[in-house]
Amino acid sequence: MPELPEVETVRLGLEPALCGHRFVQVVQRREDLRFPLPDRFTERLTGRRVERLARRAKYILIHLDDGQVLVVHLGMTGRFSVARRATQEVQLGNYSSEHGGNARHDHLVFVMSGGAVITYNDARRFGYMLLIPERDLAENAFMRGLGVEPLSAELNAAYLARRAFGKKIDLKTLLTDQRIVAGLGNIYVCEALFRAGLDPFKPASRLATSGGRPTARTERLVGAIKRVLGHAIRAGGSTLRDYKQADGRAGAFQNAFQIYGREGAPCLKPSCRGTVLRKSQGGRSTFYCPVCQR
DNA sequence: AAGAACTCCTGTTGGC
């Protein structure tokens, strides 16, 4: 799925199409994505005006004028594409030429008062949408347990040391756990660990001293996480296979990967002679340099 | 109760 930088890029792409505009028409092509879509979904959205778009972890939060929030998670393959209403007829007949996806996976279409036609396509349907009152957001089952935002001041070495203290799980598993740091996924954890020179397979407890205090490597890791996410957002995210920005353009950060997807290639650390390895960890690929990640 | 394994679904890729 889109990780935090991709979700943030999608949010930014949707903003001009949605903000200040009303849902004129909502077409729902199936009952469920990963979970059933909200009851009376199209009725409840139609006529509502979008006040603002926010993001929490990998969720896009679309705040409506009736106090409800449309919460969207893109799963692995969810994507939005934005077109103008003038092209709607063409679109309805031939989406695939518009966004490169298969039209059979166009599950929702939102027609906005400002003229935008927004299509949600999701081949694997791991994505989901909720429509809940804003006041219930914090206690919602999906939001409740989320950890800190990695780009906020809440992610710092002291926090990470505290959460890692005594944990036997490996470093990479800790970082992809949304309850600890919310928004990281496989790619950016690989990248951050490489940049910080840390071994993904070592126990998470190494981020804390015996007294639960942060160490130099904890500081390094926090810095690497923030830098890699910031850089990726500025590049418009990474495009591997499914992810696209809302305007259909590819992101550019995949060109800045230093470790992800580079199995067999030489390590990019200036003085390192290592070769990038790929190992399965928790059922997904971890890319790392066994020489400089210790 | 932490941690591992399994699960949802479809598409793409690489090996033979």
Add this chain to the structure above:
DNA sequence: TGCCAACAGGAGTTCT
């Protein structure tokens, strides 16, 4: 070319 297995950016649920 065809077929099949492995893999894909997530994460909730179930198990041990």
